[in-house]
Amino acid sequence: MAVTVGGGASAGAGATLPDWFTSKKKNPSNLIVARWVPIALVGLPVLTLLAIVIYPTIWMFYHAFQDTNMMRLFQHNWSFVGFENFKTVLSSARFGDSVWHLVLYLTFGTGLEVVLAVILALTLYEVVKNSLLRVILLVLIVLPMMLPPSIVGVLWKFMLTPSNGAVNHALLNMGLISTPVEWFNAGVSLWSIIIADVWNWTALPLLIIYSGRVSLPPAVYEAARVDGAGGWMVMRRITLPMLKEVIAIAFIVRFMDAFKFVDLVYVMTSGGPAQTSELPAYIAFQRGIREFAIGEAAAYAIVIFACSAVIITLFLKYLKKVLKAQAIA
Amino acid sequence: MAGITLKNVNKIYPSRYGPVHAVKDFNLEINDGEFVALLGPSGCGKTSTLRMIVGLETISSGEILFDGRRVNELEPRDRNVAMAFETYALYPNFTIAENLSFPLEVRGMGEAERKKKIDKIAQIMRLESILEQKPPMLSGGEQQRVSLGRALIRDPDAFILDEVMSHLDANLKFQMLHDLKILHRELGKTMVYVTHDQMEALALADRIAVMDHALLQQAGTRNEVYREPANRFVADFIGEPPTNFFDMLVRRNGNDVNIVSEDGAISFSPPEKLTKVLATNNIDAVTLGIRPQHLGLSGTDGKSCSLKAEVHINEYLGERSILTLKSGNETFRALVPPYTSAKKGETVKLHYAPEDLMLFDAKTTNLIA
Numbered sequence: 001m002a003v004t005v006g007g008g009a010s011a012g013a014g015a016t017l018p019d020w021f022t023s024k025k026k027n028p029s030n031l032i033v034a035r036w037v038p039i040a041l042v043g044l045p046v047l048t049l050l051a052i053v054i055y056p057t058i059w060m061f062y063h064a065f066q067d068t069n070m071m072r073l074f075q076h077n078w079s080f081v082g083f084e085n086f087k088t089v090l091s092s093a094r095f096g097d098s099v100w101h102l103v104l105y106l107t108f109g110t111g112l113e114v115v116l117a118v119i120l121a122l123t124l125y126e127v128v129k130n131s132l133l134r135v136i137l138l139v140l141i142v143l144p145m146m147l148p149p150s151i152v153g154v155l156w157k158f159m160l161t162p163s164n165g166a167v168n169h170a171l172l173n174m175g176l177i178s179t180p181v182e183w184f185n186a187g188v189s190l191w192s193i194i195i196a197d198v199w200n201w202t203a204l205p206l207l208i209i210y211s212g213r214v215s216l217p218p219a220v221y222e223a224a225r226v227d228g229a230g231g232w233m234v235m236r237r238i239t240l241p242m243l244k245e246v247i248a249i250a251f252i253v254r255f256m257d258a259f260k261f262v263d264l265v266y267v268m269t270s271g272g273p274a275q276t277s278e279l280p281a282y283i284a285f286q287r288g289i290r291e292f293a294i295g296e297a298a299a300y301a302i303v304i305f306a307c308s309a310v311i312i313t314l315f316l317k318y319l320k321k322v323l324k325a326q327a328i329a
Numbered sequence: 330m331a332g333i334t335l336k337n338v339n340k341i342y343p344s345r346y347g348p349v350h351a352v353k354d355f356n357l358e359i360n361d362g363e364f365v366a367l368l369g370p371s372g373c374g375k376t377s378t379l380r381m382i383v384g385l386e387t388i389s390s391g392e393i394l395f396d397g398r399r400v401n402e403l404e405p406r407d408r409n410v411a412m413a414f415e416t417y418a419l420y421p422n423f424t425i426a427e428n429l430s431f432p433l434e435v436r437g438m439g440e441a442e443r444k445k446k447i448d449k450i451a452q453i454m455r456l457e458s459i460l461e462q463k464p465p466m467l468s469g470g471e472q473q474r475v476s477l478g479r480a481l482i483r484d485p486d487a488f489i490l491d492e493v494m495s496h497l498d499a500n501l502k503f504q505m506l507h508d509l510k511i512l513h514r515e516l517g518k519t520m521v522y523v524t525h526d527q528m529e530a531l532a533l534a535d536r537i538a539v540m541d542h543a544l545l546q547q548a549g550t551r552n553e554v555y556r557e558p559a560n561r562f563v564a565d566f567i568g569e570p571p572t573n574f575f576d577m578l579v580r581r582n583g584n585d586v587n588i589v590s591e592d593g594a595i596s597f598s599p600p601e602k603l604t605k606v607l608a609t610n611n612i613d614a615v616t617l618g619i620r621p622q623h624l625g626l627s628g629t630d631g632k633s634c635s636l637k638a639e640v641h642i643n644e645y646l647g648e649r650s651i652l653t654l655k656s657g658n659e660t661f662r663a664l665v666p667p668y669t670s671a672k673k674g675e676t677v678k679l680h681y682a683p684e685d686l687m688l689f690d691a692k693t694t695n696l697i698a
């Protein structure tokens with residue numbers, strides 16, 4: 001039965017709603033609180049969501065098809081240009097380069113993070129048996145993830161300073177290099193960002209995989225011990241296959257982040273030198289926020305969104321198929 | 330091949346609420362090739378005992394020997410025993426065939442030979458139709474059979490089986506008990522079979538070790554634990570329907586001994602052998618046990634003594650009937666042929682052989698023999 005908000009609710013509504021909600025006998029001020037609090041609790045987040053997510057998204061889709069820039073925006077005289085912005089984006093060499101950078105970043109950054117996370121998480125689980133020590137190590141590993149990206153960027157910019165940076169200093173002392181590496185030259189700067197990112201974010205897939213390992217059934221490992229399987233055999237035939245989905249999910253989480261990866265690029269290299277370390281999201285940011293080519297930036301954002309949506313949908317489909325084959329989903 | 334010896338084995342688990350003494354001073358010698366059932370109610374320490382034999386649990390004190398060789402410190406794989414787990418513990422990412430194959434693969438057996446063994450065990454365990462499925466899709470009974478199959482497919486020194494038939498339907502269980510018995514005869518390997526179901530233990534085992542409250546109560550052949558239970562618990566746990574117990578007093582009259590209830594309503598005449606024992610010791614209070622199977626309505630088969638009781642309930646169970654009877658303050662049961670016409674309220678004469686009486690010291694609950 002429907003209850004008219006603020007109006008007199010019929011007594012029959014008591015069948016589905018609690019007494020204090022519908023009763024007319026209760027203290028009236030209490031009643032007002034009881035009626036409006038739930039509406040406010042649901043309504044405010046919805047309004048907030050509308051304001052900061054839904055409205056800007058619609059706004060973005062609209063302007064992707066307009067020739068909006070800063071001047072036109074203030075003068076309110078933008079006009080419809082069809083797919084012109086998309087043509088600009090897709091035909092620009094700058095975008096093509098950034099996609100290649102993204103591929104490198106996904107392979108060597110995100111990929112390395114997940115591989116490292118698997119190795120570290122499983123080593124931590126298998127080798128460190130003392131639970132207190134485990135917690136301490138986990139906290140240490142998670143620390144970089146808790147720093148704000150701007151701090152991480154600045155920190156690594158210092159560390160990688162070619163003259164006197166901590167990294168070059170260490171490499172020189174260990175005799176691995178004879179002349180300082182120019183970490184922020186063209187061709188190298190992207191790798192500097194990747195290094196900082198791996199340091200920053202490996203802990204996230206690590207936590208996901210570690211908790212996945214913790215929740216694997218111990219009885220299966222006892223069976224393997226009795227069956228006589230050695231540590232490596234168990235790892236290869238049992239642990240890793242059972243963690244497959246968890247690892248895939250850890251990868252997806254980092255994969256999605258890659259499409260909106262701006263912060264470290266901005267702080268460490270600003271995409272330079274000569275746009276050699278730009279990623280797609282950074283160009284959208286640069287064109288929209290810094291240069292106010294609103295229409296073009298919106299087109300960038302939509303292209304990135306569409307690509308990531310397609311890839312991730314395919315990925316999830318695949319994952320679902322795997323899970324189904326394993327009779328889990 | 331291995332005989333297994335447990336010497337003063339103890340298991341104490343540390344826990345948040347203080348130590349749990351799960352197995353106390355356990356002594357048992359299991360001969361090579363023997364089929365021993367470890368029987369007891371749930372929580373009595375059966376699984377803990379098995380896990381120590383297999384090597385999954387440390388031994389708090391005492392020794393476990395395989396063929397006289399101490400194995401306390403050995404890893405499970407160095408003990409060369411196969412185990413089927415109460416919780417199945419199947420590899421969830423493997424198909425049933427791969428589950429069965431894994432222990433063989435670990436031992437480096439070739440593909441063709443593995444295939445042959447899998448086919449054989451799948452046939453015994455009736456798994457042929459589900460070999461390509463994965464464990465999470467199977468019913469509890471099917472998973473249990475896979476788990477048993479994965480243990481039996483190996484060629485170990487001993488098989489350790491923990492409640493491996495608890496989730497099978499009655500019919501299938503009956504078949505599998507039979508098959509397991511045959512398999513044991515064929516393989517001639519030591520088997521330790523844990524169960525809380527006395528029927529399984531009686532059906533399978535050469536010897537039954539009865540446990541309760543972390544203690545081994547008695548180890549003996551089927552006949553021994555059934556006919557001469559070491560104490561009241563064993564008499565109660567083995568046999569279906571449960572044994573009748575009466576709290577009785579011993580009345581001595583010169584060389585003659587009678588066992589009577591406190592209100593004098595029931596009296597039993599003990600067999601000659603016990604009469605002699607009771608005449609010389611000074612036990613006054615006893616618990617008398619007699620199995621429902623041993624109370625009959627006719628005086629044949631050496632049932633030379635009798636008592637009178639009033640029929641309370643007559644339950645017809647197909648191939649037999651159970652009479653619930655009352656005499657004085659005591660209620661007890663008798664197993665009689667079906668279609669017994671005794672009606673409620675009718676007084677009947679129940680015959681028994683004095684040799685079937687079991688007497689337990691009321692204080693210690695131990696058998697008087």
Ligand SMILES: Nc1ncnc2c1ncn2[C@@H]1O[C@H](COP(=O)(O)OP(=O)(O)O)[C@@H](O)[C@H]1O
Nearest residue numbers: 342344349351370371372373374375376377378
């Ligand atoms: N890992 C453990 N930690 C603490 N107590 C345990 C543990 N395993 C078993 N126990 C306790 O030991 C007793 C015997 O358990 P178990 O050997 O599993 O009995 P059963 O197999 O006869 O049912 C139980 O009281 C149980 O709660």
Ligand SMILES: [Mg+2]
Nearest residue numbers: 372375376415
């Ligand atoms: Mg158990």
